[in-house]
Amino acid sequence: MFRTEIIPHTLRFKQPAGTSRGVYHVHNVWYVVLRDSEDPMHTGIGECAPLPDLSCDYDAHYAETLSSFCRIMEERQQLDSEPLRRHPSILFGLENALQHYRQRSWQLWKSPFSRGEEGITINGLIWMGDYPSMLHQIESALARGFHCVKLKIGAIDFEKELALLRFIRSHYSAEEVELRVDANGAFTPGEAGEKLHRLATLDLHSIEQPIRAGQWQEMARLCASSPLPVALDEELIGIGDPAEKRRLLEIIRPHYLILKPSLHGGISGCSEWITLAGEMDIGWWITSALESNIGLNSIAQWCATLGNPLPQGLGTGTLYTNNIPLPLEIKGERLWFHPEGVFPDMTGGCFP
Secondary structure, eight states: OEEEEEEEEEEEEEEEEEETTEEEEEEEEEEEEEEESSOTTOEEEEEEOOOTTTOTTOSTTHHHHHHHHHHHHHHHTSOOOGGGTTOHHHHHHHHHHHHHHHHTSSOOSOSTTTTTSOOEEBOEEEOSOOHHHHHHHHHHHHHTTOSEEEEEOSSSOHHHHHHHHHHHHHHSOTTTOEEEEEOTTBBOHHHHHHHHHHHHTTOOSEEEOOBOTTOHHHHHHHHHHOSSOEEESGGGTTOOSHHHHHHHHHHHOOSEEEEOTTTTTHHHHHHHHHHHHHHTTOEEEEBOOSOOHHHHHHHHHHHTTSOOOSOBBOOGGGSBTTOOOOSEEEETTEEEEOTTSOOOOOSSSSOO
């Protein structure tokens, strides 16, 4: 028998994180700890990390909603994912808490990654900012050995963003460096086609969410006509029903899905997206969504079991001044887990 404990925690960014929803200085998360009633050494922890103005399940009553679902799971001693389809960040936190509890180990799934034998190839992430800031980030990522770089665009003048991409291409071919861009819905439907054609001349791998979510017919038109592969991210937020997932993909027919468990239905919901993508010949990769190392560890260990050879988006664990210490390390362009490393002490009365 386990009991549940909820511990709020405020993560502090080392540097302000610019996103399409503004600039984040802190990130409020909730840790759910499962603790065996008879054996205090037997614990499990999960992270609920909603993003204000982006997560479909975040509101002023989030803490109360989380507490209610924790009580239900404690009473039943199991997790029912169906009522949580509209609460993806809570579902993800409860899923990884239960997985940790059941495995009795930080090695949540068995794989060469969890054994420390293989790393996961990831992309370097270039945050939104002014021209000099983004240029510095690009040069730093390439110097560290990344062969896949993702740039968030739409925050500065489009011509300057094109100049940044041309700078990379003038030094590195598409064979040497894969370039992904994420527009976060910054383009209007009227201008998106022309901008995608200009971006396509730079041998980009793909563009993520060129127009804002919810415009299915416009997005379908872009996917059908774009010379540049289109990936969906925000478009998937709030789509929890399996039939609705299928309908979205059948209408839009994207080239890729960007799957984030905290935003897109937890691990179970993302697994549904992957199954549908496989049926429709749609590519995909996994990305974290500003979780601390607790959530990142769960996402990475699950991702490592899926056998996807594409670079994944799992490098956000270095963003915080007060992250939870776990033996996750980025070496070059790979994320590694060290099972012999130092882990948090879970035997105390609270965490962290």
